Amino acid sequence: MQRVKPLDHLVLILGALFMGLPVIVALMSSTHSAVEIHSNGLYLTPGGDGGQTYEKVLTARGGFTGDVTGLLMLGNSLIMGLGFAVGKIVLSMTAAYALVYFRFRFATILFWAIFTTLLLPLEVRIMPSYQVMATLGLLNSYTGLIVPLLASATGTFFFRQFFKSVPDELLEAARIDGAGPWKFFIDVLVPLSKTMMAAIFIIMFIYGWNQYLWPLIMTTDESFYTLMRGIKSILQVWVGSQIPDYNEAFALAVLAMIPPVIVVVVFQRMFIKGLTESDK
Amino acid sequence: MATVTLSAVGKTYAGGVDAVRDVNVDIKDGEFVVLVGPSGCGKSTLLRMVAGLETVTHGEIRIGDRVVNTLDPADRDIAMVFQNYALYPHMSVRDNMAYGLKNRRTPKDEITRRVDEAARMLELAPYLDRKPRALSGGQRQRVAMGRAIVRQPSAFLFDEPLSNLDAKLRVSMRGEIRRLQKRLGTTSLYVTHDQLEAMTLADRLIVLRDGAVEQIGAPLDVYRRPASSFVAAFIGSPAMSLLDARVADGRVWVGEHAVAPATVPAGEVTLGLRAEDLRIAADGALPMRVDYVEELGAQRIIHGFVEGQQIAVTETGADSLPSDLRLAVDPGALHLFDVATGRRMDEAAAQPARELA
Numbered sequence: 001m002q003r004v005k006p007l008d009h010l011v012l013i014l015g016a017l018f019m020g021l022p023v024i025v026a027l028m029s030s031t032h033s034a035v036e037i038h039s040n041g042l043y044l045t046p047g048g049d050g051g052q053t054y055e056k057v058l059t060a061r062g063g064f065t066g067d068v069t070g071l072l073m074l075g076n077s078l079i080m081g082l083g084f085a086v087g088k089i090v091l092s093m094t095a096a097y098a099l100v101y102f103r104f105r106f107a108t109i110l111f112w113a114i115f116t117t118l119l120l121p122l123e124v125r126i127m128p129s130y131q132v133m134a135t136l137g138l139l140n141s142y143t144g145l146i147v148p149l150l151a152s153a154t155g156t157f158f159f160r161q162f163f164k165s166v167p168d169e170l171l172e173a174a175r176i177d178g179a180g181p182w183k184f185f186i187d188v189l190v191p192l193s194k195t196m197m198a199a200i201f202i203i204m205f206i207y208g209w210n211q212y213l214w215p216l217i218m219t220t221d222e223s224f225y226t227l228m229r230g231i232k233s234i235l236q237v238w239v240g241s242q243i244p245d246y247n248e249a250f251a252l253a254v255l256a257m258i259p260p261v262i263v264v265v266v267f268q269r270m271f272i273k274g275l276t277e278s279d280k
Numbered sequence: 281m282a283t284v285t286l287s288a289v290g291k292t293y294a295g296g297v298d299a300v301r302d303v304n305v306d307i308k309d310g311e312f313v314v315l316v317g318p319s320g321c322g323k324s325t326l327l328r329m330v331a332g333l334e335t336v337t338h339g340e341i342r343i344g345d346r347v348v349n350t351l352d353p354a355d356r357d358i359a360m361v362f363q364n365y366a367l368y369p370h371m372s373v374r375d376n377m378a379y380g381l382k383n384r385r386t387p388k389d390e391i392t393r394r395v396d397e398a399a400r401m402l403e404l405a406p407y408l409d410r411k412p413r414a415l416s417g418g419q420r421q422r423v424a425m426g427r428a429i430v431r432q433p434s435a436f437l438f439d440e441p442l443s444n445l446d447a448k449l450r451v452s453m454r455g456e457i458r459r460l461q462k463r464l465g466t467t468s469l470y471v472t473h474d475q476l477e478a479m480t481l482a483d484r485l486i487v488l489r490d491g492a493v494e495q496i497g498a499p500l501d502v503y504r505r506p507a508s509s510f511v512a513a514f515i516g517s518p519a520m521s522l523l524d525a526r527v528a529d530g531r532v533w534v535g536e537h538a539v540a541p542a543t544v545p546a547g548e549v550t551l552g553l554r555a556e557d558l559r560i561a562a563d564g565a566l567p568m569r570v571d572y573v574e575e576l577g578a579q580r581i582i583h584g585f586v587e588g589q590q591i592a593v594t595e596t597g598a599d600s601l602p603s604d605l606r607l608a609v610d611p612g613a614l615h616l617f618d619v620a621t622g623r624r625m626d627e628a629a630a631q632p633a634r635e636l637a
Binding site: 169 | 331332333352353354358359360362363364366367368369370371379380383384427
């Protein structure tokens with residue numbers, strides 16, 4: 001065993017505090033009332049209004065139409081996160097499969113074309129994308145929220161590299177075993193890619209969960225509100241002498257953190273298991 | 281069961297590289313044929329053409345009475361064993377073996393029956409529910425063979441199946457493959473670069489060099505009458521010693537030393553001598569300077585130089601050796617090859633070496 005070095009732990013502890021403290025502050029502050037926060041600043045100790053605040057955040061109807069509850073926003077965010085993760089995995093896996101296993105002209109050029117789009121963030125093409133969706137009549141729909149962002153250079157790249165590392169003999173064995181392109185993909189590549197899928201799922205779920213700009217532009221109907229927009233809109237209420245509902249914003253932020261944490265915890269286990277057990 | 285016939289088979293890659301040239305072989309039903317040659321000689325390419333994993337650019341391949349040139353690998357009724365096993369890592373041993381049958385819509389109970397039978401034959405029964413990663417190299421290779429056996433194909437194709445195993449396991453697996461093939465009687469084509477593996481397994485050898493057939497024959501015939509200096513040097517261990525020699529006055533000369541009588545026309549020749557055909561004798565014709573000795577237990581190999589040319593001799597003695605020896609050559613044990621073409625210059629001097637004494 002290696003001797004425990006205090007300095008290593010000091011760095012670790014500092015790091016943990018640095019990352020963890022804001023979360024604790026948010027959690028603790030969310031259990032105090034808005035007035036207390038406004039007058040005393042943030043809290044590191046629990047207060048007495050937690051239950052009430054969370055209940056209100058989850059169930060109270062808000063927004064201009066008065067129909068938006070925390071639960072609805074949570075649901076919308078989940079749909080965004082899952083839709084992104086699943087959609088991107090399916091799309092980038094099939095794209096990478098075609099790039100690696102089908103011999104067609106310009107495959108390499110095509111791949112690099114896809115790859116360079118990594119350099120372009122969503123914001124660059126947000127106007128044309130909006131225009132396309134508007135023309136297709138997909139504003140204010142889940143399809144419009146999710147589909148335009150599905151093409152994923154990152155995912156395609158990862159899966160391409162992974163498929164390239166799968167030995168050719170496996171494909172040849174499958175061909176001799178009478179597996180066509182589709183069966184090979186489903187029976188061999190997909191099960192082998194589990195770990196990659198878990199990794200991409202984590203990344204893409206959080207990417208979808210945290211989307212702010214695109215839903216903001218794409219939807220005007222409040223029933224498509226996501227948590228990210230909810231937090232923002234709570235803090236925007238600076239009308240007259242009204243105090244913003246800090247406590248609710250914090251509560252919402254804490255709620256917004258839970259699903260990604262669950263996803264990471266669940267899939268990380270699978271991810272690590274896959275990493276240690278796989279041998280191609 | 282089926283014959284495999286290659287007629288004028290060739291492979292030219294885009295860019296004009298001939299990987300395989302004009303191969304003609306008739307593999308009889310149930311025969312075990314080994315393709316052997318140094319790496320890059322086209323033996324794997326040839327096998328993969330039979331398997332359908334490479335396109336055939338010239339000639340015709342028949343399995344049974346069907347021309348299979350353009351058939352998919354799955355429709356050729358062959359099974360292949362790969363060097364790195366190519367097992368599906370996420371499937372259990374049972375599923376690995378059953379996968380090909382499932383894709384052929386074989387009835388379930390028939391699949392179970394065949395897999396169980398193959399597992400019993402290969403002593404894999406206790407491992408059927410394990411994943412390949414939980415198996416040793418030898419067991420994985422047996423699973424790969426099981427996958428081939430359950431298909432009950434017309435022909436087995438082996439692509440260097442033992443190269444990834446350690447030396448000891450290789451020897452025992454070699455025996456196992458041979459036994460299995462005899463028992464099943466399935467026509468087999470086997471690729472290896474290991475001449476010992478080739479010698480021990482084959483009913484017939486095909487020695488390939490630069491994509492062309494150098495010699496086809498039973499292992500012992502190839503060993504005793506190599507068709508070229510290339511085959512002579514490749515088959516057999518230690519390799520046959522090849523000396524620059526000349527024929528004059530009806531004798532073979534190495535330097536100033538007359539080795540034995542010869543009937544081939546006078547001129548430069550390459551003289552091939554098997555290590556076991558040389559004897560150490562005080563009155564021997566060839567002087568040898570000893571370089572180093574390899575002890576093998578039952579015998580030893582003495583490496584040295586005759587007239588500055590490398591030569592190897594095997595003998596069973598254990599005494600320490602002087603640094604200079606004289607070697608006697610059995611006149612019937614000479615192999616003479618044309619210097620320019622490397623082809624065997626036949627006749628008298630090249631009777632099968634050493635009949636059973």
